[in-house]
Amino acid sequence: MTQTDDRTEQRQGAPRGGAHAEPRRFATATDFLDRRAAEATTGPATWGWRGAVRRMSGGLVSPAMGPAEAEHHDLRRRVQRDLDGPRTIAFVNPKGGAAKTTGVLAAGCTFGTVRGGGVVAWDNNETRGTLGIRGARAGHHNTTRELLEDLERFDQVGSSRIGDLGAYVRSQGDAHFDVLASDERPDVTGTIHADDFGAVHGLLERFYRVILVDTGNNMRAENWLAAAGAADLLVVTSTVREDTGYSGLWMLDALADAGVPDLKHRTLTVLSDPSPTVDKGLAADLVDVYEQRTRSVHRVPYDPALVSGSVVPYTELSRATQRSWLAACAAMADAL
Known part of the structure; x- marks a missing residue:
């Protein structure tokens, strides 16, 4: 195999360790969009003191959701499931x-x-x-x-x-x-x-x-x-x-x-x-x-x-x- 062919296989995700090596796992387009489901329950706070700090600082200080707000968003996500x-x-x-x-x-x-x-x-x-x-x-x-x-x-x-x-x-x-x-x-x-x-x-x-x-x-x-x-x-x-x-x-x-x-x-x-x-x-x-x-x-x-x-x-x-x-x-x- 030429050096050019080797570089081509690496770009295409071919294993570098021989025929029995595990192929690399790339994120798919679907994986990229699915990350939002997790972000929906871990995003910036809007409730309570956490939300107040975020608003007062103009978003410069952005605490994560507290347990109650995160649970609320998770319950909504479950109700909305397909x-x-x-x-x-x-x-x-x-x-x-x-x-x-x-x-x-x-x-x-x-x-x-x-x-x-x-x-x-x-x-x-x-x-x-x-x-x-x-x-x-x-x-x-x-x-x-x-x-x-x-x-x-x-x-x-x-x-x-x-x-x-x-x-x-x-x-x-x-x-x-x-x-x-x-x-x-x-x-x-x-x-x-x-x-x-x-x-x-x-x-x-x-x-x-x-x-x-x-x-x-x-x-x-x-x-x-x-x-x-x-x-x-x-x-x-x-x-x-x-x-x-x-x-x-x-x-x-x-x-x-x-x-x-x-x-x-x-x-x-x-x-x-x-x-x-x-x-x-x-x-x-x-x-x-x-x-x-x-x-x-x-x-x-x-x-x-x-x-x-x-x-x-x-x-x-x-x-x-x-x-x-x-x-x-x-x-x-x-x-x-």
């Missing part, structure tokens, strides 16, 4: 007052604002639920019932558009997610069946990346079972009350007895405080038992902004409540 297809999360507990609807709306606000859209919250109650009441209203009164009646509008995949769903879903404004309410007409009888769930779910999967399902209280209902079967993740919601916590555990027992596969790793728990003070012993017991039964448990503090039973004012929630839901949604994204 998914390789639509994902469905069902919020479940067969007892009323278990914070299912509150949880769906809080998760909708979190996923919607942090991911930037592509999220729908669906009230899959077999008759009438309250998700439509607690979400922002729209200029129409259409619900799942009307969508079922008009499904033929979406038969042609090539010509149907997400904008056409605007006649049935309700935009939640700055929260960047939509709500599909359950039937609200008092003159209509009948329930939502498994086939109905499948038809609507299949349509929503065409247009949304994250589908949050608010379930009813009858886990023997066809649409409840269909939602549990279709969900990529189950979120057990409970308050720090013995009856609500028992109900969720009873449900997990029933699902395990029914042979639901990989139940522990397909389920996580959100445990909310129903009042400013709760029984700490009961809270510890519930965390312990649900940690045994589900992949993780996430505590949400009491927030007076949620007690009215009206629209969930996400921007008025306390910083602690918003952070708790950010952590819970990050865990949901991890599970997906």
Whole structure:
């Protein structure tokens, strides 16, 4: 080999130590861009005294993020992670007052604002639920019932558009997610069946990346079972009350007895405080038992902004409540 050939091979990354030497590892263009993911949680501080020092010095002194700010950015990054297809999360507990609807709306606000859209919250109650009441209203009164009646509008995949769903879903404004309410007409009888769930779910999967399902209280209902079967993740919601916590555990027992596969790793728990003070012993017991039964448990503090039973004012929630839901949604994204 000539000296010129040798220099050429070195420039091309050929090993210099003979045929058996390890080739040099060069950073690829993708590696170059991926470095930003790490920088997002290690960049200059904007919070607290660190951020104040940076601003006052005009950036000449630029402390790194503190632990709390770095964790916040990491949680946001996890919520924003790419998914390789639509994902469905069902919020479940067969007892009323278990914070299912509150949880769906809080998760909708979190996923919607942090991911930037592509999220729908669906009230899959077999008759009438309250998700439509607690979400922002729209200029129409259409619900799942009307969508079922008009499904033929979406038969042609090539010509149907997400904008056409605007006649049935309700935009939640700055929260960047939509709500599909359950039937609200008092003159209509009948329930939502498994086939109905499948038809609507299949349509929503065409247009949304994250589908949050608010379930009813009858886990023997066809649409409840269909939602549990279709969900990529189950979120057990409970308050720090013995009856609500028992109900969720009873449900997990029933699902395990029914042979639901990989139940522990397909389920996580959100445990909310129903009042400013709760029984700490009961809270510890519930965390312990649900940690045994589900992949993780996430505590949400009491927030007076949620007690009215009206629209969930996400921007008025306390910083602690918003952070708790950010952590819970990050865990949901991890599970997906």
